[in-house]
Amino acid sequence: MSTIEVPTTGARRAGLFSQVINAGAMKKLIVLVMLALAWEATVRLLDVNKLLFPPFSDIVSRLFQGLGLGGSGELWSYIWETLSVILQSFAISIVIAVVVTGLAVSNRWMREVLSVMTGIFQPLPSIALLPMAILWFGFSRESLIFVVVMAMIWPIASSLTVGFATISPTLLRLGRNYELGRTAMMWEILLPAALPMMISGLRVGWGFGWRTVVAAELVFGATGTGGGIGWYINNSRLFMNIADGFAGILLVIIVGLLTESVFRLVQHLTTHKWGTESF
Amino acid sequence: MTASVNCATEQPQPGGDLVEIDHVSIVFPGSRGRGTVVAVEDVSISIRRGEKFLILGPSGCGKSTLLTAIGGFIPVSAGEIRVDGKPVTHPSMQRVLIFQDFGQLLPWRTVTANVAWAIGKRWPAMSPGERRGRAMQYVELVGLGPQADQYPNTLSGGQKQRCAIARAFAVEPEILLMDEPFGALDAINRERMQFELNRVWAAQEEKATIAFVTHDVNEAVHLGHRIMVMSRGPGRLRALRDNPGVGSPPHDGAAMALVDELRDLLKDPT
Numbered sequence: 001m002s003t004i005e006v007p008t009t010g011a012r013r014a015g016l017f018s019q020v021i022n023a024g025a026m027k028k029l030i031v032l033v034m035l036a037l038a039w040e041a042t043v044r045l046l047d048v049n050k051l052l053f054p055p056f057s058d059i060v061s062r063l064f065q066g067l068g069l070g071g072s073g074e075l076w077s078y079i080w081e082t083l084s085v086i087l088q089s090f091a092i093s094i095v096i097a098v099v100v101t102g103l104a105v106s107n108r109w110m111r112e113v114l115s116v117m118t119g120i121f122q123p124l125p126s127i128a129l130l131p132m133a134i135l136w137f138g139f140s141r142e143s144l145i146f147v148v149v150m151a152m153i154w155p156i157a158s159s160l161t162v163g164f165a166t167i168s169p170t171l172l173r174l175g176r177n178y179e180l181g182r183t184a185m186m187w188e189i190l191l192p193a194a195l196p197m198m199i200s201g202l203r204v205g206w207g208f209g210w211r212t213v214v215a216a217e218l219v220f221g222a223t224g225t226g227g228g229i230g231w232y233i234n235n236s237r238l239f240m241n242i243a244d245g246f247a248g249i250l251l252v253i254i255v256g257l258l259t260e261s262v263f264r265l266v267q268h269l270t271t272h273k274w275g276t277e278s279f
Numbered sequence: 280m281t282a283s284v285n286c287a288t289e290q291p292q293p294g295g296d297l298v299e300i301d302h303v304s305i306v307f308p309g310s311r312g313r314g315t316v317v318a319v320e321d322v323s324i325s326i327r328r329g330e331k332f333l334i335l336g337p338s339g340c341g342k343s344t345l346l347t348a349i350g351g352f353i354p355v356s357a358g359e360i361r362v363d364g365k366p367v368t369h370p371s372m373q374r375v376l377i378f379q380d381f382g383q384l385l386p387w388r389t390v391t392a393n394v395a396w397a398i399g400k401r402w403p404a405m406s407p408g409e410r411r412g413r414a415m416q417y418v419e420l421v422g423l424g425p426q427a428d429q430y431p432n433t434l435s436g437g438q439k440q441r442c443a444i445a446r447a448f449a450v451e452p453e454i455l456l457m458d459e460p461f462g463a464l465d466a467i468n469r470e471r472m473q474f475e476l477n478r479v480w481a482a483q484e485e486k487a488t489i490a491f492v493t494h495d496v497n498e499a500v501h502l503g504h505r506i507m508v509m510s511r512g513p514g515r516l517r518a519l520r521d522n523p524g525v526g527s528p529p530h531d532g533a534a535m536a537l538v539d540e541l542r543d544l545l546k547d548p549t
Binding site: 168170174176177178179180188195270274275276 | 350352370371372374375376378380382383385386387396397400401430431432433
């Protein structure tokens with residue numbers, strides 16, 4: 001057979017890190033350094049008010065101090081506060097989405113309900129629900145979780161439903177042919193077959209949730225309660241520590257990128273390798 | 280190559296009937312619930328142990344429906360299908376279906392792991408090492424040794440079908456049900472796969488029973504010890520031919536004569 005040489009698993013594994021980390025990494029790094037230098041130069045050369053717009057080096061040094069390198073390390077507690085809210089919301093969203101998906105897959109009407117609900121809530125930034133949430137739950141963690149869950153559920157549930165509804169009938173037949181019971185069918189056919197849509201749903205859901213939690217904390221910051229990274233950014237404004245505020249913003253970006261790369265790594269180890277990736 | 284051709288012309292060992300299709304009709308509800316569509320009408324035929332039995336017919340004649348019913352995936356409307364004397368009621372690992380669809384492999388398992396998975400379903404008590412060893416043996420048999428650790432998405436269509444065939448042979452079913460498995464391959468690959476199927480069948484010590492559906496006359500003559508011709512609308516048994524020259528080259532005289540005869544049978548609508 002005339003086959004094109006396909007790299008073996010070993011070779012592919014060696015290439016994994018280079019693909020995830022090095023893919024155009026050099027060029028991107030150069031662009032980042034140039035942006036930082038441009039920032040630094042603009043502030044220093046053009047007599048900008050450093051209190052309102054600090055040079056990049058100040059921000060980086062504040063970030064390092066905030067993370068405990070020659071400083072207090074106070075940022076860790078803020079990151080943890082925000083992460084714990086989003087992780088808790090993520091878990092709640094997944095449980096609700098799984099239940100909703102189970103109903104939607106087994107019942108035609110429930111599928112319509114889910115489709116309409118997703119259609120309604122997709123264009124609504126769930127942060128718009130925060131005022132109501134504050135009325136219902138007060139300035140509490142529950143309010144935060146409510147808006148974050150509202151941001152996450154819909155993309156997760158709709159991807160899960162699409163993932164299960166579009167499983168190839170051939171694979172279902174294969175499962176029946178090999179006499180799989182309900183549990184085996186679930187674990188060995190349905191879940192892996194729906195995994196690509198599952199991962200992309202979780203990825204999109206997490207992205208929505210991350211934006212929402214930071215925004216909600218900013219609003220909480222205005223009232224002086226709460227303690228996440230958004231709160232920290234707003235607090236920096238109150239005390240005119242603009243460099244700290246920028247450090248907080250940088251941290252939001254970095255954490256966002258790190259979690260995104262976790263999802264990408266999971267995709268790389270599963271659906272990308274199988275050639276069933278959905279995006 | 281010569282050795283394989285000799286093997287391919289081998290006739291099945293004398294064996295009794297394995298599958299009895301007894302006055303089977305299969306009827307579907309018509310579109311929008313109006314009336315019914317008769318896919319298969321009053322077909323009676325037996326498939327012998329250890330033969331390659333070809334079901335030949337134009338598209339839409341109900342041949343795939345009949346095969347799927349032998350697999351137990353759809354119920355018959357009248358009559359009965361018996362395998363080894365027992366009526367078929369549901370799908371079973373004793374009757375493995377091979378589809379035309381290249382998507383019949385589990386994408387998240389490598390070639391060997393796909394075969395080993397099926398072996399594990401068939402013999403749950405077998406140790407993982409033993410499963411893998413047996414899987415490798417069948418992967419080698421279909422010539423996929425170099426691709427053993429690749430995922431299906433890196434295989435060509437022909438290689439995917441080879442893997443599906445290895446998986447089906449590896450669980451030693453009573454009968455393999457092949458639903459136009461080479462239908463989506465290009466002409467050259469299709470011929471190669473027919474040749475390979477003859478070789479794999481001949482390589483088995485205990486010859487597998489295969490029911491093979493196709494609309495390709497040449498494929499039927501190349502593969503089938505016996506060829507059943509079906510007519511369309513409703514699907515009926517039209518003719519049954521013995522094929523002593525099975526596996527011989529397509530330009531062989533006797534084979535050509537049978538090809539011509541079958542072609543005429545397919546053209547003639549009555």
